[in-house]
Amino acid sequence: MTHERYDHPAHDCIRAHLAELVASTWAPDARPGLRGLFMPGPQALEVPHLTRRGLDLRRFTGVEWDLEHAARIRDAHLPFALAPMSLEAYVLGAAARRQRFDVVLLDFDGVVVESVDIKTAAFRTIFAGYPDQDDAIVAYHEAHAGVSRYEK
Numbered sequence: 001m002t003h004e005r006y007d008h009p010a011h012d013c014i015r016a017h018l019a020e021l022v023a024s025t026w027a028p029d030a031r032p033g034l035r036g037l038f039m040p041g042p043q044a045l046e047v048p049h050l051t052r053r054g055l056d057l058r059r060f061t062g063v064e065w066d067l068e069h070a071a072r073i074r075d076a077h078l079p080f081a082l083a084p085m086s087l088e089a090y091v092l093g094a095a096a097r098r099q100r101f102d103v104v105l106l107d108f109d110g111v112v113v114e115s116v117d118i119k120t121a122a123f124r125t126i127f128a129g130y131p132d133q134d135d136a137i138v139a140y141h142e143a144h145a146g147v148s149r150y151e152k
Helices: 009-025 047-052 067-075 087-096 116-126 134-143
Strands: 036-038 060-063 081-083 103-105
Touching: 009 047, 009 103, 060 087, 067 081, 116 134
Parallel strands: 036 060, 036 103, 060 081
Antiparallel strands: none
16 A cells, blocks of 8 residues: 655645744744644654744654654654654643643644545545445545545
């Protein structure tokens, strides 16, 4: 199974917009002590966008549950603290330490919520008017769960 390409240009555009939103909402000059939490993904592709907008990532923590990805991020010597654990474990520990964050950036789809079942229900609804084809369409969707939308 091929997984979503993290370096796809459309994703990079989204990362740039997200960084702009964070920087405009929490002006780096006005908030030098801004603390952030994010999930960097296997290549931490958000980092250049955030630093270009003046955010001091030394005050950010990146949480990565995949230890192989965490090792790759650690070896890249990026300017944020790395927590190689699940988001749940990190957040529970941060709460116990009464640690607070000004900004939290999370990838919703497949991270906060596993959305395959939601998408399957959406396909069934969308193609309900085509009863002779909707089972085949849903079967195709289920057979390609996790495959990039750009490759389907």
